Amino acid sequence: MRGVAGKVLSSFADAVADVVAGASLVVGGFGLCGIPEKSIAALRESGVGDLTVVSNNCGVDDFGLGILLANRQIKRMVSSYVGENKIFEAQYLSGELEVELVPQGTLAERLRAGGAGIPGFYTATGVGTPIAEGKETREFDGRSYLLERALTADFALVKAWRGDRLGNLVYRDTARNFNPLAAMAGAVTIAEVEELVEVGELDPNEIHTPGIFVQRILEGTGYEKRIERVVLAGAGAR
Amino acid sequence: MDDPRSRIVKRAARELTDGMNINLGIGLPTLLAEHAEGLNGVMLQSENGLLGIGPYPQAGQESADLINAGKETVTTVAGASFFDSADSFAMIRGGHIDLAILGGMEVSEQGDLANWMVPGKMVKGMGGAMDLVNGAKRVVVMMEHVNRSGESKVKQQCTLPLTGTRVVHRLITDLAVFDFPPQGGMVLIELQNGITLEQVQQQTEAGYTMRDALPV
Numbered sequence: 001m002r003g004v005a006g007k008v009l010s011s012f013a014d015a016v017a018d019v020v021a022g023a024s025l026v027v028g029g030f031g032l033c034g035i036p037e038k039s040i041a042a043l044r045e046s047g048v049g050d051l052t053v054v055s056n057n058c059g060v061d062d063f064g065l066g067i068l069l070a071n072r073q074i075k076r077m078v079s080s081y082v083g084e085n086k087i088f089e090a091q092y093l094s095g096e097l098e099v100e101l102v103p104q105g106t107l108a109e110r111l112r113a114g115g116a117g118i119p120g121f122y123t124a125t126g127v128g129t130p131i132a133e134g135k136e137t138r139e140f141d142g143r144s145y146l147l148e149r150a151l152t153a154d155f156a157l158v159k160a161w162r163g164d165r166l167g168n169l170v171y172r173d174t175a176r177n178f179n180p181l182a183a184m185a186g187a188v189t190i191a192e193v194e195e196l197v198e199v200g201e202l203d204p205n206e207i208h209t210p211g212i213f214v215q216r217i218l219e220g221t222g223y224e225k226r227i228e229r230v231v232l233a234g235a236g237a238r
Numbered sequence: 239m240d241d242p243r244s245r246i247v248k249r250a251a252r253e254l255t256d257g258m259n260i261n262l263g264i265g266l267p268t269l270l271a272e273h274a275e276g277l278n279g280v281m282l283q284s285e286n287g288l289l290g291i292g293p294y295p296q297a298g299q300e301s302a303d304l305i306n307a308g309k310e311t312v313t314t315v316a317g318a319s320f321f322d323s324a325d326s327f328a329m330i331r332g333g334h335i336d337l338a339i340l341g342g343m344e345v346s347e348q349g350d351l352a353n354w355m356v357p358g359k360m361v362k363g364m365g366g367a368m369d370l371v372n373g374a375k376r377v378v379v380m381m382e383h384v385n386r387s388g389e390s391k392v393k394q395q396c397t398l399p400l401t402g403t404r405v406v407h408r409l410i411t412d413l414a415v416f417d418f419p420p421q422g423g424m425v426l427i428e429l430q431n432g433i434t435l436e437q438v439q440q441q442t443e444a445g446y447t448m449r450d451a452l453p454v
Contacts, residue, residue, distance in 0.1 A: 030286040030323070031309040033302060056323070083362030084309075093360070101361065104285060105327030105369030112324040123331065124372040128403030130355075131368070161303075173320055174287045175303040180322045208322075225302035228309040233294045 008165050009218050012042035015190050021048055024153040027055040028182040031228050034175030035064045036159040038192045038220035044071055054078040056178050061087050063226050080104035106148050108181055113150035115184020120149045156186020163193035167214025168207045183213040190216045242382055242412030245430055250380050250410050263340035264308045266380045285326050285366040290318025331373035338374035342381035344396040347444035349406040349418035352398035371402035383411035383441050390443040414438045425449055
């Protein structure tokens with residue numbers, strides 16, 4: 001079958017081998033939910049530096065993208081919320097780490113636009129706030145909007161629940177989050193899945209990310225899937 | 239029961255009505271989730287990709303794949319749906335969310351909100367707050383009227399960096415409730431139980447008018 005053989009890899013080290021110093025990456029996940037933990041670990045092993053990483057959050061000190069920070073591999077981070085990470089704070093305050101904060105919905109749409117071939121869009125989000133500085137403002141029907149530019153990256157790292165050998169992906173519950181958008185925005189998208197199945201096993205009606213957006217796919221084993229805040233019934237809200 | 243925070247929560251609970259799609263922010267607004275369970279057809283939205291948040295899970299039922307925007311384990315209600323972050327913010331930005339309830343650091347008499355950044359402190363980020371205040375049909379802010387040093391958080395102008403300008407429809411504090419009508423300005427519409435107009439006047443930096451028949 002055309003294209004099938006080329007996508008499936010067996011080693012995460014191979015999957016990220018051509019991520020070179022200075023590369024840009026968009027990484028799926030929300031908090032620690034739905035993060036591509038195996039690809040991140042492989043990047044930690046490769047030790048490649050000066051990375052620009054676009055991801056809603058930056059993990060915690062010892063898991064997720066936090067392990068790349070701890071190893072000083074990230075030069076610039078584009079995120080909406082980074083409050084869970086002390087190493088992040090230290091590197092940001094020392095000037096070692098550049099940070100661009102982007103409203104969460106604007107970040108999602110910039111990635112979607114990037115993957116969809118739309119160079120920019122107008123949104124009311126951020127008008128009159130510090131993030132409007134330096135951005136074109138335009139009125140539509142009496143309301144002000146900011147011009148936001150699309151985002152793409154050299155590589156995307158995404159995590160799905162199941163995938164087939166063509167790269168078709170199905171996510172589980174809220175682990176979907178930014179993953180489909182990351183998959184679209186990456187020039188080379190590396191998808192890791194908990195279960196890799198044969199072509200034809202996934203119901204076409206249920207595929208979230210069509211395989212056309214995925215260039216490499218691997219099955220990971222022994223997922224940690226750490227939970228940031230376990231809250232149980234009867235415990236009450238924080 | 240009548241501490242300032244529970245007074246705010248009790249009053250804010252009345253903003254939720256049957257059939258609404260609602261986004262509750264982190265902090266004080268989260269305490270309204272339990273109240274929402276008692277209403278008909280209310281769907282709570284979590285901006286990480288869930289419409290129809292259920293109660294916290296029983297021990298052993300928690301899942302790493304199912305969390306709310308505060309990164310806490312949750313469950314789903316019947317009729318819930320999952321979606322990606324772009325669809326989630328299409329719901330928010332596109333005006334499909336009936337009500338967003340957020341915490342605040344400062345609110346100005348023009349309905350400006352500051353709730354994401356304190357200069358000199360580590361900036362954690364705005365998350366989805368800027369999208370929510372500009373996109374939801376109605377924006378309600380819950381916050382304590384004064385800060386720990388006793389200074390009014392209800393200001394003529396916000397001093398902290400803004401989350402949005404002229405975005406707040408209603409402000410609920412431990413002392414009073416204010417509305418921000420479309421023509422501008424801030425209107426005192428209610429006093430909290432046991433609070434006098436004099437107390438509100440003393441603790442409010444912002445200028446405001448009063449509704450004609452203020453219930454006492």
